[in-house]
Amino acid sequence: MYGLKALIFDVDGTIADTERDGHRPAFNAAFAAAGLDWHWDPALYGELLAVTGGKERIRYFMQRAGITLDPSVDVEASIAALHRDKTAHYVKLLRQGAIPLRPGVLRLWREARAAGVRLAIATTTTPENVIALLEHAGEPGLASWFEVIAAGDVVPNKKPAPDIFTYALEQLDLKPEDCLAIEDSDNGAQAALAAGIRALVVTVNAYTADQDFGAAALVVDQLGEPDSPVRVLAGDLGGRAWVDLAVLTQLAADCYRAR
Numbered sequence: 001m002y003g004l005k006a007l008i009f010d011v012d013g014t015i016a017d018t019e020r021d022g023h024r025p026a027f028n029a030a031f032a033a034a035g036l037d038w039h040w041d042p043a044l045y046g047e048l049l050a051v052t053g054g055k056e057r058i059r060y061f062m063q064r065a066g067i068t069l070d071p072s073v074d075v076e077a078s079i080a081a082l083h084r085d086k087t088a089h090y091v092k093l094l095r096q097g098a099i100p101l102r103p104g105v106l107r108l109w110r111e112a113r114a115a116g117v118r119l120a121i122a123t124t125t126t127p128e129n130v131i132a133l134l135e136h137a138g139e140p141g142l143a144s145w146f147e148v149i150a151a152g153d154v155v156p157n158k159k160p161a162p163d164i165f166t167y168a169l170e171q172l173d174l175k176p177e178d179c180l181a182i183e184d185s186d187n188g189a190q191a192a193l194a195a196g197i198r199a200l201v202v203t204v205n206a207y208t209a210d211q212d213f214g215a216a217a218l219v220v221d222q223l224g225e226p227d228s229p230v231r232v233l234a235g236d237l238g239g240r241a242w243v244d245l246a247v248l249t250q251l252a253a254d255c256y257r258a259r
Contacts, residue, residue, distance in 0.1 A: 003249050005178040006118040007108075008168055008197070011151075012125050013184035013205045015105045016133060018090075019049065020206065022099045026090035027054075030082050038067075046207050052124045052158040052187050055083045087126055094132040101137050102203065104223025104230075104242055111245050113145060120148040122168040122181070122191075124158045127151040148172055160187040165195035177256045180248050182223075186211040199252035201243065204233065217251050218243075 012018045024045045031038040038061070040048065051060045058079050061067075069075055093099060112119055121130060130151050134143040143149075148171040155163035169176060176196030183189050183200065185208045192200050193215055202219045204211075213219045218235035222228070224242025237247055 004117050004180055004199075004245070004252050005174055006120055006147075006172055006180075007112055007248070008120045008122050008165065008179050008181045008192075010181075010183045010185075010188045011121060011123040011130055011133065013208060014102070014182055014188070014203055016099050016101050016137075017205055018099050018133070020045065022090055022093055023054070023086075026086045026093065027058075029089040030086035033085060034082060049185070049207055050187075052160070054086060054125070055079050056158065058082055087128055090129060091132040094129075094136045097136055097138075099133065102222055103225045103228045106137070106139060107225060108223055108243065108245070109142075109145060115245055117245065118172065118174075119146045120150070120168050120172055120179075121146055122150045122164045123152075124164065125151060159185075160190035160194070162191050162194035162196075165192050165197060169195065169197075177252075180252050183216075184208050186213065189213055189216055198255040199248070200255075201248065201251070217255050218247075 009015055012023065020042055024040055024042065027040055040061075048057050048061060051057045069078060109119060123130060127149060130149055131143050134146075148168050150164050150168040150171065155167050157163045165181065169179065172179070176198070179197055180199035180201065181192035181197045183192055183202050184205055189200055189202055198217070200216045200218075202213045202216045203222055204219065213234065216234065218237075219233040220243060221231040221233065224230035226242065229241040230237060230243060235251070237243065238250060240247055
């Protein structure tokens with residue numbers, strides 16, 4: 001029925017608002033448990049989001065703040081341990097149901113499944129975080145809906161490098177023009193475009209609303225629901241009030257026809 005073969009989703013900030021009230025407090029809890037006086041407030045965390053990957057973000061923060069550890073301490077091992085602890089705190093929040101899916105996400109996934117459009121994930125967060133989020137999103141068996149979950153350190157270079165999208169395409173055995181990517185950040189958008197995926201939808205959030213998405217085919221504030229219409233920031237919904245497969249199919253056709 002639809003020309004699209006697969007939708008590839010980012011996770012953090014795209015399918016759920018995980019950053020401010022999920023990852024950030026989990027990092028702070030890990031710092032406190034390790035006896036560190038580091039604290040990432042919402043404004044600082046927004047700046048740190050320019051760096052993708054949790055371990056990379058900790059490392060960048062230390063370099064930026066001029067923080068050095070005792071010479072006898074293995075810095076990389078310490079960062080990895082902090083990140084593991086942070087992940088445990090984050091998963092605990094997810095299990096409590098503290099982070100719901102963004103409007104329209106589950107609706108679109110259901111529509112895609114009914115139409116035979118394959119679902120995949122391409123993210124820099126850990127596989128554990130992805131599975132925990134999906135398992136506690138209120139839909140039984142949700143993780144099994146995704147044919148490919150490309151996550152974490154499965155590739156050497158994180159977004160804005162295209163590696164994670166290239167990996168997802170390889171696992172799906174599809175070409176970029178068979179797919180549409182849904183992202184929330186400039187790093188994610190650059191990664192998708194660099195992998196050759198021109199059909200790109202950006203659903204901005206509080207941390208990414210002011211970023212530059214000039215190359216994206218459609219930029220909206222959310223995917224939308226019948227009772228929660230979309231605000232279009234760039235592109236065209238074709239008169240619809242929310243993003244559905246008909247919108248995405250037309251968008252993909254327009255993007256790849258123009259190549």
